[in-house]
Amino acid sequence: MSLDPDLAAFIAVVEAQRGRPVPEMTIAEARAGMRALRVDSVRPEDVVRVGEVTDEHVDDLPARVYRPHDADGPVPTVVYFHGGGWFRGDLDTHDQVVRRLVRDTGAVLVSIDYRLAPEHPWPAATRDAVAAVRWVAGRLDTYGGADVLAVAGDSAGGNLAAVATQELRGDVPVAAQLLVYPATDLLGHHPSKDEFASGFLLSRAMTDHINTLYFSGSDPDPDDPWHSPLHGDLAGLPPAVVATAECDLLRDEGEAYAAGLAAAGVRVDAVRYDGMIHGFLDQGHVSPAAAAATSDVNRRFAELLQTVR
Template sequence: MPVEPAITALLARYGPLPPLPVDRAHVEQLREQGRALAEDLVPIEVGAVEDGALPGPAGEIPVRVYRPEGADGPVPTVVFFHGGGWVAGDLDSHDQITRRLCRDVRAVVVAVHYRRAPEHPFPAPLDDCLAAARHVAEHRDDYGGGRLAVAGDSAGANTAAVTALVFRDERRPLDAQLLAYPPTDCSGTRSHPSRTENGEGYFLTTETIEELQRVYAGGDPGALRSWRISPLLAPDFTGVAPAVIGTVQYDPLRDEGRAYAEALADAGTDVFHRTYDGLVHGFLSLFEQSPASDAATAELFAQLAERLRP
């Protein structure tokens, strides 16, 4: 299937990501481009939105808490980690996504703004996400009191996948994980054909992915082979929380996302996985401009809601 026409128009409008390398001179340009996608959107109405902070390993972690309208009794809680290649993305760039997640799933959503590379490379972003998720898990009654999930898109999906593995290892209850177009193998030790097939021309290029991974790892190739950066390399997937995974046809990361869904399913995990034709990496940010992105977002959120029912 060709790229959806609405997506083609957006690719022409926004153009490619800023030039490489991703050094400090380009970081703000990347961050501004992420914020630009969210400009001029009419915020989706939810019951309440409040900015706050949670305790973290290096000080307070900024969060934004969304509560659904008309909640009567316990509701699920979703801890959400934004995408942006561990370099860009923030609470504002993903505000419309988390509002829709709150509305569609009828859940309290705790959006986490973790420290970002290159100022704070691995493990700082992951450490913040883990600290936030643990805090919410330990104070669940303050955030809905129902079932608990982690979720994220792109780099945030990577961190959500690692968080689910850590929660399994720590024997912390976790009821679901939502992973949208996740990078799961940054090691370079396995072949994923989509990194070549979709390596350029679809906004996110393979070259950019590899540079962002290098920056996240602080330039340490060995770190990229850790399952805490490449969750597909985890030694065991048994007992991991049920997963909802969305991959897309025209994404360099498509095949490693598929491989992760297969690894979880082979280990006995309940997995819903769909590869959406005609779409590109980042479609959660495009649901108001792209009918196919809207339908894909609706299905993923509905699948998550099903797994979070009492």
């Protein structure tokens, strides 16, 4: 293990500013804390420029559509699901993440503001994800214009992208997936959950808290692919980029998902970023290594989109 020193310093600052662990906060406090970290700290001059951004609705869900500068003809459409543990995060907290993807891929991105727990527990977010991808698939001419539809997401959003892709297989032609440090086995045990249980921002105590909120008192089957796509049928799924972080407790389940896809005959570009932690897509402003990792993720996805056009 070789935690990036810039991220180590960032962790210390964030933990000090929090004052107390997320599981001890109210839902409102936890959501406000994420916005402070990802929205309020962004300076106007640091906003990644794209061609056009509009707030719209996708199947009655709030959404934000990002279009690239000077698209040369029809381009792919990518439906994006933000992270945040299914109980926080929104269009604003992942605005910069999506802007970078638009800039680096040249695709149209449709970012979805799905329903959050505990107000809307599982499977509300999953249903929203499936409905959103289906809705966008029927309207590609109004987005990127090409026949290429892809899904993408980070963390909880990577989970939703994976579940929606499985659910829509054979019905909606999803051509590619980008899954960044995805949660794929919520109730399963993997060694990285012990190795990185504390000290790396996303803790085991926090994921336990997230599960409590997400399932809100229900007792789900641990192997239900509607919350843990690792247990689903992986055959016949579209090619994927699966990115994990070395110092992340979700690392092993993300890599298990990539291995499962490959074993099922799916083309997979699996990459682990050494020294990185969960959330590195939005940590480039404090870590040059995180910025480089993010650029590499986006490059890999751009190359995948080129191959499926």
